[in-house]
Amino acid sequence: MSTVNTNERQSLYVEVTYRIIAELEAGRLPWVQPWDASRCPCTLPHNAGSGRTYSGINILILWTSAIEQGFSSQRWLTYRQAEAAGGHVRRGEKGTVVCYADRFTPREEAAKARDEDREARTVAFLKRFTVFNLDQCEDLPEDMIAPVAPIAPELAIAGADRVIQNSGVTFRIGGGEAFYSPTHDVVQVPPQAAFLEPINWFRTALHELGHATGHKSRLDRDQTGEFGSAAYAKEELVAEMASAFACAALGIVPTVRHSDYIGAWLEVLCADEKAIFRAASAASKAADFLLAWGEGRS
Incomplete structure (x- = not known):
C-alpha cells in the first residue's frame, strides 16, 4: 500500500x-x-x-x-x-x-x-x-x-480456578478489600463468603489478575499512576476490559467492578481519540495472558 x-x-x-x-x-x-x-x-x-x-x-x-x-x-x-x-x-x-x-x-x-x-x-x-x-x-x-452449546457453569468456574492456580502470582484470600500490589506482585481478594453471589468472587479475582498481567516481568504496562490520575484510570480501564474479555471466553458473564471510574474514563477518552483503541488492545493482550495461564501456558 x-x-x-x-x-x-x-x-x-x-x-x-x-x-x-x-x-x-x-x-x-x-x-x-x-x-x-x-x-x-x-x-x-x-x-x-x-x-x-x-x-x-x-x-x-x-x-x-x-x-x-x-x-x-x-x-x-x-x-x-x-x-x-x-x-x-x-x-x-x-x-x-x-x-x-x-x-x-x-x-x-x-x-x-x-x-x-x-x-x-x-x-x-x-x-x-x-x-x-x-x-x-x-x-x-x-x-x-450449528448452534454452539454454552459453557456449563461448573466448567466456567473450573477454568477460572485454573487461571488463578497457574498464574504464578502470589494470591491471598482475606481482608475486606480486593487489590493488586505491583510492588510485591501480590493479589488479595476477600473470602468467598463476603460475596453475595459466589461467581462474583471469580470475576473479582480475574479483575485483579488482569492488573497482575501488567507487571514489569509480564506485559510491562505503566502501573505507576496514583489514585485519581489519568495513568491510574487507564490501567483500571485495561483491567476492567481484560477481565470482561477473559470472563466471556471462559463462559462467565462480565460485570463492572468500578463504575465509579466512568468520569475518569470519560476524561481520558475525551482527551485522546486513540485512548480506547490502546486500552482495548492492551486488554486483549492481558486477557490472552490470563487464558494462557488457564491452559497451563506462560
Missing part, C-alpha cells in the same frame, strides 16, 4: 471513540452488556470463516452490535466469506464496521532510508471493513450455523 486516506483513518478513530463516550455518558459500559444467554451466548466474537477470535476494539464494536440488534450468534462473516461458503447476505442487511490495524512504509521514507542505510520507519493505520452476523445470512452450510 503506497497511500492511506488520512481523513478516513482519523474519522474512524473519532467515530468509534464518540460511540464509546456516548455509551459511558449514558451509564452503559460497552464491555458489560445485558446478556440474554438464552438468546445469544456470552463469548468472544469470532469469524465464522477463519475461526479466528476478534480482538481489541472489535470486541466492543461487535458485542454492542449483537446486543443492539438482538442477534443469536457471536459469529461473523464478510460478504465475500458468506459467498465463498455457499451462502449469501440477505438483501437489505446492514453490516457492522470493524477495523484492522496495520503498518506501512511511505514511498518517500523507504527511499530516504535506503539512501541513509537504515531501517525505514513505518506508519500505523486503520483499515475498515464490514462484517455480517450469521443471523443476517442465508444458505450457509449446516456445520457453520
Whole structure:
C-alpha cells in the first residue's frame, strides 16, 4: 500500500471513540452488556470463516452490535466469506464496521532510508471493513450455523480456578478489600463468603489478575499512576476490559467492578481519540495472558 486516506483513518478513530463516550455518558459500559444467554451466548466474537477470535476494539464494536440488534450468534462473516461458503447476505442487511490495524512504509521514507542505510520507519493505520452476523445470512452450510452449546457453569468456574492456580502470582484470600500490589506482585481478594453471589468472587479475582498481567516481568504496562490520575484510570480501564474479555471466553458473564471510574474514563477518552483503541488492545493482550495461564501456558 503506497497511500492511506488520512481523513478516513482519523474519522474512524473519532467515530468509534464518540460511540464509546456516548455509551459511558449514558451509564452503559460497552464491555458489560445485558446478556440474554438464552438468546445469544456470552463469548468472544469470532469469524465464522477463519475461526479466528476478534480482538481489541472489535470486541466492543461487535458485542454492542449483537446486543443492539438482538442477534443469536457471536459469529461473523464478510460478504465475500458468506459467498465463498455457499451462502449469501440477505438483501437489505446492514453490516457492522470493524477495523484492522496495520503498518506501512511511505514511498518517500523507504527511499530516504535506503539512501541513509537504515531501517525505514513505518506508519500505523486503520483499515475498515464490514462484517455480517450469521443471523443476517442465508444458505450457509449446516456445520457453520450449528448452534454452539454454552459453557456449563461448573466448567466456567473450573477454568477460572485454573487461571488463578497457574498464574504464578502470589494470591491471598482475606481482608475486606480486593487489590493488586505491583510492588510485591501480590493479589488479595476477600473470602468467598463476603460475596453475595459466589461467581462474583471469580470475576473479582480475574479483575485483579488482569492488573497482575501488567507487571514489569509480564506485559510491562505503566502501573505507576496514583489514585485519581489519568495513568491510574487507564490501567483500571485495561483491567476492567481484560477481565470482561477473559470472563466471556471462559463462559462467565462480565460485570463492572468500578463504575465509579466512568468520569475518569470519560476524561481520558475525551482527551485522546486513540485512548480506547490502546486500552482495548492492551486488554486483549492481558486477557490472552490470563487464558494462557488457564491452559497451563506462560
